[in-house]
Amino acid sequence: MNDEKKILTIQDISCYGQCSITVALPILSAFGIETAVIPSAVLSTHTSGFTGYTVRDLTEDLPDIRKHWESEEIYFDAIYTGFISSDKQVDYIKDIIDSRLTDDGHVFVDPAMADNGEFYNGFDQDFADKMGELCKIGDFILPNTTEACYLLHREWKDRFPIDEMLNMAEELASFTKRYVILKGDNHKDGELGMIIYDKENPDDTKIVYNEKIDYITHGTGDVFASIFVGSSMLGEDPSTSAKIAGEFTRKAIENTIPYPAHTYGVKFEMTIPYIYKLLNQYGKGYEF
Numbered sequence: 668m669n670d671e672k673k674i675l676t677i678q679d680i681s682c683y684g685q686c687s688i689t690v691a692l693p694i695l696s697a698f699g700i701e702t703a704v705i706p707s708a709v710l711s712t713h714t715s716g717f718t719g720y721t722v723r724d725l726t727e728d729l730p731d732i733r734k735h736w737e738s739e740e741i742y743f744d745a746i747y748t749g750f751i752s753s754d755k756q757v758d759y760i761k762d763i764i765d766s767r768l769t770d771d772g773h774v775f776v777d778p779a780m781a782d783n784g785e786f787y788n789g790f791d792q793d794f795a796d797k798m799g800e801l802c803k804i805g806d807f808i809l810p811n812t813t814e815a816c817y818l819l820h821r822e823w824k825d826r827f828p829i830d831e832m833l834n835m836a837e838e839l840a841s842f843t844k845r846y847v848i849l850k851g852d853n854h855k856d857g858e859l860g861m862i863i864y865d866k867e868n869p870d871d872t873k874i875v876y877n878e879k880i881d882y883i884t885h886g887t888g889d890v891f892a893s894i895f896v897g898s899s900m901l902g903e904d905p906s907t908s909a910k911i912a913g914e915f916t917r918k919a920i921e922n923t924i925p926y927p928a929h930t931y932g933v934k935f936e937m938t939i940p941y942i943y944k945l946l947n948q949y950g951k952g953y954e955f
Contacts, residue, residue, distance in 0.1 A: 672900055673742075675767065677705045677760055678749030678779070678889075684713035685932025686886040687750050687779075691893045695747075697939050698897035703743065705732055705763070708752040714788045715885045716931055724752055729759040736767055743767055747775040747896045748805075749889060752789075754797045764804060774844075775899070776805035777892040781813040784823040792817060802842040807899070809892050810839065812851040818842055829854045832862055833872065840866040846905050848895065850888070853879065861909045873906045877913035880920045886932040891916045894942070903950050911945045 674695060678687040688704050695702040707729075711721040746764050751757060764774055778798045780790045795817035802808045802818065815835050816823040827835070832852045839847045845866060852860030852874060859879040864872050891912045898908035918941050919933040926934065946953050 671701070672744040673701045673703065674745040674747060674896070674900060675703045675705065675743040675763075676747045676749065677707060677751070677763070678777075679708040679710055679752065680706045681710045681713040683711065683931075684717070684885070685935060686713045686889045690886060690889040690932075690935060691747065691749065691896075693939070694890070694893040694935065694942075695897050695900075697942055698901060700897060700900050703741075705729065707750060707756055713885065713931070722752075726753050726756050726759065729756065729763065733759070733763050733766055741767065742769050743772060744769055745773045745775065745896070745900060747777070747892070748801065749777045749892065750779045751798070751801075754794060757797050757801050760801060761804060773806040773899070774804060775807045775809070775892070775896050776802050776843075777809045777888065778802055778814045778818065779888060779892075781817055782811055782888070784813055784825065786817070792820075799842055804844065805842075806844050807846045807848060807895075807905070808839065808843045809848045809850065809895065811888060812849070815839055815849055826853055829874075832860075836862045836864040836872065837869065840864060840869070848905065848909055850891065859913065861913060863905045863909055865905070875906055875909045875913060877910070877917050880917055880924075882920050882924055884920065884923055884930055884933050886935075887916050887920065890919055890933060890935050897942075898946070898950065901946070901950070901953070903946075907949055910949050911942075914945050914949070915941060 676691045680688045709723040799818050836847050836849045847864040849862040858876045860874045860876045862874050894912035894915045895908045898911045919935045919938040922934045
């Protein structure tokens, strides 16, 4: 099904809280994709909704991991980045991509640094500009509207008209080698849209909609990105991958609502079997 493809994901490990590697690893594995990891940091919990969390930065481990993999001739068909903890890590990750990605491999960059008009703890505009350097070597970038605004030095709004969203997607094309997946189009009541912009075919811009569920929780961006990457690795086109990712994320939120104390993440684990239904409903059809 996946032609023995291998993917590397580089993001943090939050020991408690459903996000980053603890989301990406099981989801990508569920697609039948061999997944390797490089933790950018180890946190006791994620940084949203918790206080007093511990952080162990792993920046200086990255070059030695790369060197060991070089000696072992380990390569990857795709590299997927998420939460990165420092400017210096961006440079090290660029070295890893340059060294360990196959010639025909793809890079997925989720610039996980902000949401709802604000940076995550510890990030600022200087970091956003550094993240922009990493985005520029990505074949796919997956910003939400807040991250897009920081990349573009724009003012954020909680609701953008569709013409502004389309303009942002076009401007973001300067931050990617090929595709922009801009999340958070909410100009339609009751629906949440993703704009898929292909800089090689700008006239083929698409908007994919899913039902919007008004429920606040954390980790949905990581879930969306991981499903998008998994679908893409199976050969689905970006619009199909975005539809599958949006539907899966909606279902995971739906599965979380009956547990009102569960505000630190979404119950993606109990939603994993839904991947196969979505792949067969919207994708090319698969046997598992």
